[in-house]
Amino acid sequence: MARIDTMTTLRDRQLNALKQMLNLNQTLTKAVANEPSWKVLIYDRVGQDIISPLISIKELRELGVTLHVQLHSDRDSIPEVPAVYFCTPTEENLGRICQDLDNGLYDQYHLNFISPITRQKLEDLAASSIQSNSVMSIHKIFDQYLNFICLEDDLFIMKHQQSDSLSYYAINKGDTKDTEMEAIMDEIVESLFSVFVTLGNVPIIRCSKGNAAEMVAKKLDKKLRENLWDARNNLFHGQTGTFSFTRPMLILLDRNIDMATPLHHTWTYQALAHDVLDLSLNRAVVPESTGPAIPGQKTKTRTCDLDSKDPLWSEHKGSPFPTVAEAIQEDLDKYRSSEAEVKKLKSSMGLDADSDLALSLVSDNTQRLTSAVNSLPQLMEKKRLIDMHTTIATAILNAIKSRRLDSFFELEEKIMSKSSGVESKAVMDLISDTSAGTAEDKMRLFIIYYLCTSQLPDEEYKKFESALVAADCDIKPLVYMKRWKSFTKMSSQGQYEGGGTKTVSMFSKLVSQGSSFVMEGVKNLVVKKHKLPVSRCVEAALSGAESGGECELAWLDPRAARTDASVRARAPKHPPPSDAVVFLVGGGSYIEYHNLMDFAKQQATSGIARKIIYGATTLPHAGQFLKQLSLLGEEMQ
Amino acid sequence: MDITPLFKACIKTVKTRNKAFGIHSPTNDDKQRILRSKPKTGFMATARDITSQITKLRDFLLEHRERYLSFYNDVTGDEMSEAERDQIDTGAQRIINTCCHLLKEFRNDNRKVPLSLQTRDFMDAVIDLIDSYLKSVCKIHSELKALRVKRALDIRKLSRLELPQTKSNIPNPFIQENAPKEENVGTEEVDNTKSKLDLSENEVAVLSDEGELSAEELQMFESENVQLLNELNSMTDEVRQIESKVLHIAELQEIFTEKILQQEQDIDRIANTVVGTTETMKDANEQIKQAIQRNAGLRVYVLFFLLVMSFTLLFLDWYNE
Numbered sequence: 001m002a003r004i005d006t007m008t009t010l011r012d013r014q015l016n017a018l019k020q021m022l023n024l025n026q027t028l029t030k031a032v033a034n035e036p037s038w039k040v041l042i043y044d045r046v047g048q049d050i051i052s053p054l055i056s057i058k059e060l061r062e063l064g065v066t067l068h069v070q071l072h073s074d075r076d077s078i079p080e081v082p083a084v085y086f087c088t089p090t091e092e093n094l095g096r097i098c099q100d101l102d103n104g105l106y107d108q109y110h111l112n113f114i115s116p117i118t119r120q121k122l123e124d125l126a127a128s129s130i131q132s133n134s135v136m137s138i139h140k141i142f143d144q145y146l147n148f149i150c151l152e153d154d155l156f157i158m159k160h161q162q163s164d165s166l167s168y169y170a171i172n173k174g175d176t177k178d179t180e181m182e183a184i185m186d187e188i189v190e191s192l193f194s195v196f197v198t199l200g201n202v203p204i205i206r207c208s209k210g211n212a213a214e215m216v217a218k219k220l221d222k223k224l225r226e227n228l229w230d231a232r233n234n235l236f237h238g239q240t241g242t243f244s245f246t247r248p249m250l251i252l253l254d255r256n257i258d259m260a261t262p263l264h265h266t267w268t269y270q271a272l273a274h275d276v277l278d279l280s281l282n283r284a285v286v287p288e289s290t291g292p293a294i295p296g297q298k299t300k301t302r303t304c305d306l307d308s309k310d311p312l313w314s315e316h317k318g319s320p321f322p323t324v325a326e327a328i329q330e331d332l333d334k335y336r337s338s339e340a341e342v343k344k345l346k347s348s349m350g351l352d353a354d355s356d357l358a359l360s361l362v363s364d365n366t367q368r369l370t371s372a373v374n375s376l377p378q379l380m381e382k383k384r385l386i387d388m389h390t391t392i393a394t395a396i397l398n399a400i401k402s403r404r405l406d407s408f409f410e411l412e413e414k415i416m417s418k419s420s421g422v423e424s425k426a427v428m429d430l431i432s433d434t435s436a437g438t439a440e441d442k443m444r445l446f447i448i449y450y451l452c453t454s455q456l457p458d459e460e461y462k463k464f465e466s467a468l469v470a471a472d473c474d475i476k477p478l479v480y481m482k483r484w485k486s487f488t489k490m491s492s493q494g495q496y497e498g499g500g501t502k503t504v505s506m507f508s509k510l511v512s513q514g515s516s517f518v519m520e521g522v523k524n525l526v527v528k529k530h531k532l533p534v535s536r537c538v539e540a541a542l543s544g545a546e547s548g549g550e551c552e553l554a555w556l557d558p559r560a561a562r563t564d565a566s567v568r569a570r571a572p573k574h575p576p577p578s579d580a581v582v583f584l585v586g587g588g589s590y591i592e593y594h595n596l597m598d599f600a601k602q603q604a605t606s607g608i609a610r611k612i613i614y615g616a617t618t619l620p621h622a623g624q625f626l627k628q629l630s631l632l633g634e635e636m637q
Numbered sequence: 638m639d640i641t642p643l644f645k646a647c648i649k650t651v652k653t654r655n656k657a658f659g660i661h662s663p664t665n666d667d668k669q670r671i672l673r674s675k676p677k678t679g680f681m682a683t684a685r686d687i688t689s690q691i692t693k694l695r696d697f698l699l700e701h702r703e704r705y706l707s708f709y710n711d712v713t714g715d716e717m718s719e720a721e722r723d724q725i726d727t728g729a730q731r732i733i734n735t736c737c738h739l740l741k742e743f744r745n746d747n748r749k750v751p752l753s754l755q756t757r758d759f760m761d762a763v764i765d766l767i768d769s770y771l772k773s774v775c776k777i778h779s780e781l782k783a784l785r786v787k788r789a790l791d792i793r794k795l796s797r798l799e800l801p802q803t804k805s806n807i808p809n810p811f812i813q814e815n816a817p818k819e820e821n822v823g824t825e826e827v828d829n830t831k832s833k834l835d836l837s838e839n840e841v842a843v844l845s846d847e848g849e850l851s852a853e854e855l856q857m858f859e860s861e862n863v864q865l866l867n868e869l870n871s872m873t874d875e876v877r878q879i880e881s882k883v884l885h886i887a888e889l890q891e892i893f894t895e896k897i898l899q900q901e902q903d904i905d906r907i908a909n910t911v912v913g914t915t916e917t918m919k920d921a922n923e924q925i926k927q928a929i930q931r932n933a934g935l936r937v938y939v940l941f942f943l944l945v946m947s948f949t950l951l952f953l954d955w956y957n958e
Contacts, residue, residue: 036769061762066758066762076753076755076756078755081681081759116638117640122640123647126648126650127651130652142639
């Protein structure tokens with residue numbers, strides 16, 4: 001089945017929308033050598049977060065943006081050039097815009113609001129523009145519906161800066177007032193709505209019952225319904241032909257479905273970068289290793305951009321770490337050989353100039369020379385990338401070695417898969433071992449152990465607690481986890497089954513290659529393919545089973561008429577959709593993302609093409625998540 | 638989603654509301670003009686100027702691109718002569734140089750003016766963008782030129798009638814000929830063309846090569862000619878011989894065919910006869926078998942008769958005793 005319109009991913013669509021916005025909302029033409037049109041881009045924090053993973057500064061320059069500044073900074077007046085504003089319609093932003101209009105900073109204003117602006121605020125803006133007599137300079141106002149951050153082709157989060165209001169802690173804390181909860185839910189619904197407007201499709205909603213996800217689902221359903229039945233400005237019009245084929249399924253899940261995965265130690269490249277190097281908005285902060293670290297002096301850091309244009313990154317971001325090390329080594333070898341070729345060409349050119357030249361030889365050499373010259377910038381770029389990856393990989397490797405993350409990972413995989421019986425002794429050993437890992441690591445290991453064993457006798461629990469306190473750990477999360485465990489009636493048996501690791505003695509091959517990554521002491525672990533609970537739910541939902549086993553999901557269809565029962569009766573008869581958008585309320589994790597991608601690939605090889613998009617309110621790394629749990633535990637006491 | 642019309646509607650409502658409430662918006666006559674003509678700053682004017690020049694150049698190049706590149710167009714006489722192409726080349730080069738120069742001046746002028754950081758960034762970026770625009774237009778032009786040179790090279794190669802890989806005996810055109818040989822025919826032409834030899838550019842050397850045929854080359858060509866003629870003659874003779882041989886073979890083959898047809902008839906006859914013979918033989922065999930049988934039978938009867946007779950005689954003899 002050939003699908004023509006699913007070729008553009010969410011990221012492409014968002015990028016297209018942004019580019020069109022930057023082109024002053026005129027359609028982009030692809031003529032040869034376009035005349036440059038200059039513009040100034042002004043954004044607020046949310047806009048900055050949205051733009052930075054998608055467009056680099058160089059690309060902004062190419063699109064004609066000569067200056068990009070924050071909204072709430074002091075700005076100079078720049079005449080004769082259109083100013084493109086990209087911000088959320090909050091009171092303070094609008095206030096600042098009105099101030100700009102008053103001061104007459106620019107000549108043409110193109111206002112693009114990330115989420116739709118209310119009628120009231122629009123009237124206020126109109127009033128103040130009349131006040132300042134700048135009605136004529138406001139050329140266009142757009143509602144962009146881009147209120148989400150797209151990190152990869154199929155991964156999006158809601159907010160980055162100022163995202164504490166959406167964290168797991170905020171949603172689950174005991175003293176959240178109703179109004180606060182409503183506000184949070186509204187924000188989430190807003191974001192999901194923009195995602196679907198950008199995708200251009202109305203989804204079928206399935207949600208897990210009885211928690212925050214259900215609230216979000218109901219609100220989203222209402223909002224989509226209102227918009228669809230509003231004939232005047234239906235945002236999904238013009239797409240009716242594609243509905244029957246590509247209508248995706250939105251699966252809303254709550255973080256409570258699986259608490260162990262965000263705390264799990266990771267082994268894939270991207271997840272490790274996220275965990276160890278604080279990868280956020282596709283940017284990693286790598287400490288430069290310049291000799292031994294002198295205490296009291298800040299280590300120099302280097303920020304590295306990791307985006308999808310880098311072939312090594314896009315191929316290996318989901319693969320286990322030793323594979324990545326090998327790939328970097330391979331790339332380095334290839335680069336060295338091409339460098340040698342270019343050097344050879346240089347020497348051969350010098351030789352040929354002495355002997356008799358027939359003209360044909362000259363043109364042949366010029367051809368080789370031009371090809372070498374053309375490939376030089378590519379080679380430089382490659383070198384830069386290899387350098388960057390080497391730094392990142394070395395930093396990660398150092399962290400793994402110093403914190404013994406590989407042993408943690410292995411043990412956790414064993415616990416979660418129950419492939420071999422794990423004695424509590426092994427866990428105890430690792431916890432009381434002072435050389436292994438930070439206090440957070442030990443805490444994470446213990447929480448996973450606690451969640452995955454069905455019954456932990458009390459005195460064992462006390463022993464562990466004392467060991468943890470001895471190791472300087474913060475045991476407040478445990479209080480919260482106890483309560484959570486008693487709440488969830490799902491047994492954690494069989495949730496993570498099928499995982500596990502096997503050690504492959506491949507490091508001999510690595511060492512013999514003279515690799516710069518001396519991986520002795522780091523076990524070369526290969527992860528067996530397994531499915532996390534989230535993937536399992538998604539699989540059950542997509543295969544059309546009414547009862548998804550562990551997760552009961554409710555059906556909601558915004559396009560259908562009111563009566564719910566008829567929808568539910570009709571739903572199984574329809575062929576289940578093949579595309580899915582999975583959204584986790586309360587925080588997501590890169591591990592789940594990679595697992596879902598693997599699941600989609602697996603399904604693709606068995607003949608069903610699926611496109612799965614993973615989204616979450618935020619992507620906390622394990623340390624942040626642990627902090628939130630500890631805050632929750634604290635307030636329970 | 639475009640909500641500009643919505644905004645305009647809002648403005649109208651607010652204005653009517655203001656009128657209703659009696660609030661007067663400050664009407665500054667100075668600002669009230671529809672086409673607000675702010676004094677255009679010198680910076681933007683110059684920038685726009687340079688850009689428009691580059692745009693003109695680009696349009697010109699794109700317009701004439703097709704004609705420039707049509708080398709083998711014999712349907713419409715739309716081809717450009719080399720002179721026109723050179724004209725375009727030099728013209729474009731001149732404009733590019735002027736623009737480059739202007740841009741450099743512009744940049745230097747800007748550096749001297751003290752400005753705030755943001756405006757400085759903005760101006761630098763504007764100049765950078767104009768620069769990259771100029772570069773892309775240059776690229777169009779250089780692509781055209783490169784295609785033209787490549788085609789010229791190919792034509793030269795073809796007209797030399799040599800393979801590009803073999804090392805030719807043609808001496809290096811960079812090495813000057815000192816004394817033309819007297820025996821060569823048409824040395825005056827060679828002298829004339831040599832005086833036009835221009836070694837400044839490699840391509841020009843290539844292009845001017847076609848007029849220069851040095852004396853040695855002439856001799857070599859002549860000897861090659863003679864050689865080729867001889868070869869061709871011998872080949873013609875051989876061809877004739879082969880022709881006669883082929884005719885002879887054809888005749889022989891005809892006779893051969895005739896004989897074979899005769900043999901075919903004979904063979905047919907023989908075959909039929911053989912078939913008849915086989916039949917006859919079969920009958921003969923049958924008859925001989927019968928004969929033998931009858932013979933055997935006759936003998937049996939005779940013996941039996943004799944035996945019976947002898948027994949009768951014996952019996953009669955005994956009886957008559």
